[in-house]
Amino acid sequence: MDRVRVELGERSYDIFIGAGLLSQAAPHLKAAGVGNRGVIITDSNVAPLYAGKLQEVLRGGGFAAEIVTVPAGESSKSMRQVNRLIDRLPALGLDRKSFVIALGGGVVGDLAGFVAGIYLRGLAFVQMPTSLLAQVDSSVGGKTGVNLPQGKNLVGVFYQPRLVLADTGLLASLPDRELRSGYAEVIKHGAIYDAEFFNWLERAEKPAQDLVHVVRRCCEIKGDVVGKDERESGLRAILNFGHTIGHAMEALSDYVGLLHGEAISIGMCCAAELSVRRGGLSRPEADRIRASLAATGLPTKIGDRFNMSDLRAAMQLDKKNVAGKQRFVLLKRLGEAFVSDAVTDRDVEEVINVCR
Ligand SMILES: NC(=O)c1ccc[n+]([C@@H]2O[C@H](COP(=O)([O-])OP(=O)(O)OC[C@H]3O[C@@H](n4cnc5c(N)ncnc54)[C@H](O)[C@@H]3O)[C@@H](O)[C@H]2O)c1
Secondary structure (H helix, E strand, C coil): CEEEEECECECCEEEEEECCHHHHHHHHHHHHCCCCEEEEEEECCHHHHHHHHHHHHHHHCCCEEEEEEECCCHHHCCHHHHHHHHHHHHHHCCCCCCEEEEEECHHHHHHHHHHHHHHHHCCEEEEEECCHHHHHHHCCCCEEEEEECCEEEEEEEECCCCEEEEEHHHHHHCCHHHHHHHHHHHHHHHHHHCHHHHHHHHHCCCCCCCHHHHHHHHHHHHHHHHHHCCCCCCHHHHHHCCHHHHHHHHHHCCCCCCCHHHHHHHHHHHHHHHHHHHCCCCHHHHHHHHHHHHHCCCCCCCCCCCCHHHHHHHHCCCCCCECCECCEEEEEECCEEEEECCCCHHHHHHHHHHCC
8 A cells, every 4th residue: 555645734634545446435524523423425336336335444444435426527616515514514424523525526526525525614524536536636636616616616616535545456347448537647647847757657557457556646745735725825736737738628519429538648649839939848748748638548639519709708817827827837847747827829829720
């Protein structure tokens, strides 16, 4: 079992990574000092696979946890589901020592984390990510929240988990397309922060077999970035590489037909093109990013699905924008990212056309 520590003063926490961690959840919860009553929030795909087992394991360790299930899919990241969950909680007899476990992918993690953050002004939150994307990215760093019809993640709070248990054994049941989608965020971590990791990923089978190494390195990178800038006043924004255009495409597609990692993959190809124009990235490096994503089976082209004016309008809601000025995460070189406001409307339109 591997351990990565996220250093955030009194909000510091451990991420444990390894196969079989679900069965050891009780001692980890005890060590994290949570109360003995809580709720497991999960989705309709993960519930039949793992929720009952987790409930049993916890019961054996002296914890009582009810299971609450939301429909699988991005559409559950909504205020409707927040209200539904919050309506259920008073009947469960939770108090301020109680815990909320998010057992699922990034959708469940973002939704359950938001509910944990606002119910009774905050319950102990435990992330048990079950998708690759959630293990390498969304379960770490405390960004929680839901979507509005107008855009992704427009409502939410920063709320750090008390503990993250990433059981890599659970990835065995993840559909192949979801595994590849999660891999987009893996490649992102290498591209923005660690050229050596990017090179390793480039050489490895895709997706790489050694998922413990992949999850650990991504958690180290994300933990390091979040430890330096918890609330995204600077450095943390680099984690949004590829997300400006990616989020716009997700919002325009009503979160249907395009997985988050797939949208980010296309978004990263666009951001790499912008980086060649405005960031300093070399043409061969941009080509390597696209090739690595393509070799993973991820989409790299926008296609004809979205028209220019809709994309531009959706991008206006990006949370990185300041005073109406569009900001992009660009690469200086592989492994080094920065936030730029030098990208012009013309750059964006040319790049969208190049990436069609
Ligand atoms: N908070 C953050 O910092 C952050 C970072 C990146 C992404 N996100 C968010 O994460 C979400 C995407 O996460 P995701 O890709 O995990 O999507 P998801 O939660 O929808 O999970 C993907 C699919 O896989 C299923 N699944 C999950 N684990 C499984 C398992 N072990 N076996 C079988 N099926 C399983 C789910 O039911 C779902 O159908 C997006 O909403 C995105 O905005 C958040």
